[in-house]
Amino acid sequence: DAGVTQSPTHLIKTRGQQVTLRCSPKSGHDTVSWYQQALGQGPQFIFQYYEEEERQRGNFPDRFSGHQFPNYSSELNVNALLLGDSALYLCASSLQDRELSPLHFGNGTRLTVT
Protein backbone atom coordinates (compact mmCIF):
# COMPACT_ATOMS: atom_id res chain seq x y z
CA ASP A 1 0.00 0.00 0.00
CA ALA A 2 1.83 3.08 -1.26
CA GLY A 3 1.85 5.98 1.12
CA VAL A 4 2.09 9.65 0.25
CA THR A 5 5.03 10.38 -2.03
CA GLN A 6 6.54 13.79 -2.71
CA SER A 7 9.13 14.98 -5.19
CA PRO A 8 11.73 16.29 -5.23
CA THR A 9 13.12 15.69 -1.73
CA HIS A 10 15.37 18.75 -1.83
CA LEU A 11 15.41 21.87 -3.97
CA ILE A 12 17.54 25.00 -4.08
CA LYS A 13 16.20 28.07 -5.85
CA THR A 14 17.16 31.70 -6.19
CA ARG A 15 15.03 34.58 -4.96
CA GLY A 16 12.50 35.60 -7.61
CA GLN A 17 12.35 32.19 -9.27
CA GLN A 18 9.35 29.89 -9.48
CA VAL A 19 9.09 26.35 -8.12
CA THR A 20 6.74 23.37 -8.56
CA LEU A 21 6.43 20.62 -5.97
CA ARG A 22 4.62 17.36 -6.59
CA CYS A 23 2.60 14.94 -4.47
CA SER A 24 0.92 11.58 -4.99
CA PRO A 25 -1.64 10.75 -2.30
CA LYS A 26 -1.97 7.50 -0.41
CA SER A 27 -3.82 4.87 -2.42
CA GLY A 28 -7.58 5.32 -2.00
CA HIS A 29 -7.39 8.94 -0.82
CA ASP A 30 -9.06 11.72 -2.79
CA THR A 31 -8.09 14.88 -0.91
CA VAL A 32 -4.69 16.57 -0.80
CA SER A 33 -3.61 19.29 1.62
CA TRP A 34 -0.37 21.25 1.55
CA TYR A 35 1.47 22.56 4.60
CA GLN A 36 4.52 24.74 5.11
CA GLN A 37 6.77 23.84 8.05
CA ALA A 38 9.40 26.41 8.92
CA LEU A 39 12.38 25.25 10.95
CA GLY A 40 11.40 24.54 14.55
CA GLN A 41 7.71 25.23 13.97
CA GLY A 42 4.54 23.29 13.38
CA PRO A 43 2.99 22.82 9.94
CA GLN A 44 0.98 25.78 8.65
CA PHE A 45 -1.98 25.05 6.34
CA ILE A 46 -1.62 26.41 2.80
CA PHE A 47 -4.61 24.92 0.96
CA GLN A 48 -6.63 21.80 0.29
CA TYR A 49 -7.72 20.26 -3.01
CA TYR A 50 -10.63 17.95 -3.67
CA GLU A 51 -12.24 17.08 -7.02
CA GLU A 52 -9.60 19.20 -8.74
CA GLU A 53 -10.72 22.37 -6.95
CA GLU A 54 -9.24 24.40 -4.11
CA ARG A 55 -11.65 23.89 -1.20
CA GLN A 56 -9.97 25.68 1.68
CA ARG A 57 -7.09 28.12 1.91
CA GLY A 58 -4.91 29.29 4.75
CA ASN A 59 -3.30 32.67 5.22
CA PHE A 60 -0.87 32.50 2.29
CA PRO A 61 -0.47 35.01 -0.56
CA ASP A 62 -1.56 34.41 -4.14
CA ARG A 63 2.05 33.56 -5.02
CA PHE A 64 1.12 30.13 -3.69
CA SER A 65 -1.11 28.20 -6.07
CA GLY A 66 -1.93 24.61 -6.71
CA HIS A 67 -3.55 22.06 -8.88
CA GLN A 68 -5.08 18.63 -8.52
CA PHE A 69 -5.21 16.15 -11.36
CA PRO A 70 -7.88 13.53 -12.17
CA ASN A 71 -5.71 10.83 -10.58
CA TYR A 72 -5.80 12.86 -7.32
CA SER A 73 -2.12 13.82 -7.47
CA SER A 74 -1.33 17.45 -6.82
CA GLU A 75 1.17 20.22 -7.45
CA LEU A 76 2.12 23.22 -5.37
CA ASN A 77 3.50 26.22 -7.26
CA VAL A 78 5.23 29.16 -5.66
CA ASN A 79 6.04 32.24 -7.77
CA ALA A 80 8.46 35.10 -7.09
CA LEU A 81 10.26 33.19 -4.36
CA LEU A 82 11.32 35.04 -1.22
CA LEU A 83 14.00 34.05 1.27
CA GLY A 84 11.21 33.50 3.79
CA ASP A 85 9.73 30.75 1.61
CA SER A 86 12.57 28.46 2.68
CA ALA A 87 10.88 25.62 4.56
CA LEU A 88 9.82 21.99 4.50
CA TYR A 89 6.69 21.63 2.35
CA LEU A 90 4.49 18.76 3.40
CA CYS A 91 1.74 17.11 1.43
CA ALA A 92 -0.97 15.22 3.29
CA SER A 93 -3.79 13.11 1.92
CA SER A 94 -7.13 12.07 3.40
CA LEU A 95 -10.67 11.01 2.51
CA GLN A 96 -13.16 13.81 1.94
CA ASP A 97 -16.26 11.93 3.02
CA ARG A 98 -14.80 11.01 6.38
CA GLU A 99 -14.84 14.15 8.51
CA LEU A 100 -12.34 12.76 11.00
CA SER A 101 -10.11 11.08 8.43
CA PRO A 102 -6.61 11.59 9.81
CA LEU A 103 -3.99 13.17 7.59
CA HIS A 104 -1.34 10.92 6.06
CA PHE A 105 1.83 12.89 5.39
CA GLY A 106 4.64 12.50 2.90
CA ASN A 107 8.26 13.04 3.91
CA GLY A 108 8.23 16.53 2.46
CA THR A 109 10.24 18.65 0.05
CA ARG A 110 12.96 20.78 1.62
CA LEU A 111 13.04 24.11 -0.29
CA THR A 112 15.97 26.46 0.18
CA VAL A 113 15.78 29.94 -1.35
CA THR A 114 19.09 31.79 -1.68
Next chain:
Amino acid sequence: GDSVTQMEGPVTLSEEAFLTINCTYTATGYPSLFWYVQYPGEGLQLLLKATKADDKGSNKGFEATYRKETTSFHLEKGSVQVSDSAVYFCALKSEGQNFVFGPGTRLSVLP
Protein backbone atom coordinates in the same frame (compact mmCIF):
# COMPACT_ATOMS: atom_id res chain seq x y z
CA GLY B 1 -9.58 31.17 15.37
CA ASP B 2 -8.60 27.76 16.63
CA SER B 3 -5.14 27.39 18.16
CA VAL B 4 -2.93 24.88 19.96
CA THR B 5 -0.29 25.56 22.60
CA GLN B 6 2.36 23.06 23.63
CA MET B 7 5.07 23.03 26.28
CA GLU B 8 8.36 24.31 24.96
CA GLY B 9 11.15 21.87 24.37
CA PRO B 10 13.50 20.35 24.12
CA VAL B 11 12.60 17.73 26.68
CA THR B 12 15.49 15.46 27.63
CA LEU B 13 14.85 12.26 29.58
CA SER B 14 16.70 9.13 30.52
CA GLU B 15 15.47 5.80 29.18
CA GLU B 16 12.55 4.35 31.19
CA ALA B 17 11.60 7.77 32.60
CA PHE B 18 7.98 9.00 32.66
CA LEU B 19 6.98 11.43 29.93
CA THR B 20 4.41 14.21 29.94
CA ILE B 21 4.05 16.74 27.13
CA ASN B 22 1.42 19.37 27.83
CA CYS B 23 -1.05 20.54 25.20
CA THR B 24 -3.90 23.02 25.54
CA TYR B 25 -6.20 24.29 22.86
CA THR B 26 -8.63 27.05 21.97
CA ALA B 27 -11.58 26.27 19.73
CA THR B 28 -15.06 27.63 19.23
CA GLY B 29 -16.74 24.25 18.95
CA TYR B 30 -15.93 20.70 19.96
CA PRO B 31 -12.89 19.68 17.98
CA SER B 32 -11.24 16.31 17.60
CA LEU B 33 -7.75 16.16 19.06
CA PHE B 34 -4.65 14.43 17.76
CA TRP B 35 -1.01 13.76 18.53
CA TYR B 36 1.36 13.40 15.59
CA VAL B 37 5.04 12.37 15.77
CA GLN B 38 7.82 13.38 13.39
CA TYR B 39 11.02 11.33 13.29
CA PRO B 40 14.16 12.88 11.79
CA GLY B 41 13.94 13.29 8.03
CA GLU B 42 10.35 12.09 7.84
CA GLY B 43 6.87 13.50 7.60
CA LEU B 44 4.35 13.49 10.43
CA GLN B 45 2.70 10.24 11.53
CA LEU B 46 -0.53 9.95 13.48
CA LEU B 47 0.21 8.69 16.99
CA LEU B 48 -3.25 8.79 18.59
CA LYS B 49 -6.53 10.67 18.56
CA ALA B 50 -9.66 11.39 20.61
CA THR B 51 -12.93 12.63 19.18
CA LYS B 52 -14.97 13.67 22.22
CA ALA B 53 -14.66 14.71 25.84
CA ASP B 54 -13.22 12.10 28.23
CA ASP B 55 -12.08 9.88 25.35
CA LYS B 56 -8.62 8.39 25.82
CA GLY B 57 -6.45 7.81 22.79
CA SER B 58 -3.62 5.31 23.06
CA ASN B 59 -0.94 3.77 20.86
CA LYS B 60 2.56 2.32 21.34
CA GLY B 61 2.39 2.93 25.10
CA PHE B 62 1.44 6.61 24.68
CA GLU B 63 -1.85 7.92 26.07
CA ALA B 64 -3.77 11.19 26.04
CA THR B 65 -7.18 12.05 27.50
CA TYR B 66 -9.51 14.70 26.03
CA ARG B 67 -10.24 17.07 28.93
CA LYS B 68 -12.94 19.53 27.87
CA GLU B 69 -13.08 21.29 31.25
CA THR B 70 -9.39 22.22 31.06
CA THR B 71 -9.20 22.29 27.22
CA SER B 72 -6.20 19.98 27.40
CA PHE B 73 -4.87 16.84 25.72
CA HIS B 74 -1.60 16.02 27.49
CA LEU B 75 0.55 13.21 26.09
CA GLU B 76 1.96 10.64 28.55
CA LYS B 77 4.10 7.52 28.45
CA GLY B 78 5.14 5.51 31.45
CA SER B 79 8.57 4.40 30.26
CA VAL B 80 10.23 6.09 27.29
CA GLN B 81 12.77 4.44 25.00
CA VAL B 82 15.60 5.89 22.94
CA SER B 83 13.52 5.14 19.84
CA ASP B 84 10.85 7.60 21.09
CA SER B 85 13.21 10.51 20.36
CA ALA B 86 11.29 12.69 17.90
CA VAL B 87 9.22 15.87 17.64
CA TYR B 88 5.65 15.58 18.93
CA PHE B 89 2.84 17.78 17.58
CA CYS B 90 -0.55 18.31 19.18
CA ALA B 91 -3.30 19.14 16.69
CA LEU B 92 -7.00 19.79 16.53
CA LYS B 93 -9.67 19.64 13.87
CA SER B 94 -13.01 21.38 14.09
CA GLU B 95 -15.88 20.28 11.87
CA GLY B 96 -15.55 21.65 8.37
CA GLN B 97 -12.15 23.17 9.11
CA ASN B 98 -8.60 22.13 8.39
CA PHE B 99 -6.18 20.72 10.94
CA VAL B 100 -4.40 23.19 13.23
CA PHE B 101 -1.02 22.13 14.64
CA GLY B 102 0.92 23.25 17.68
CA PRO B 103 4.59 24.31 17.40
CA GLY B 104 5.91 20.87 18.36
CA THR B 105 7.94 19.58 21.31
CA ARG B 106 11.29 17.91 20.70
CA LEU B 107 11.95 14.86 22.89
CA SER B 108 15.42 13.41 23.33
CA VAL B 109 15.77 10.15 25.26
CA LEU B 110 19.25 9.25 26.46
CA PRO B 111 20.38 5.64 27.00
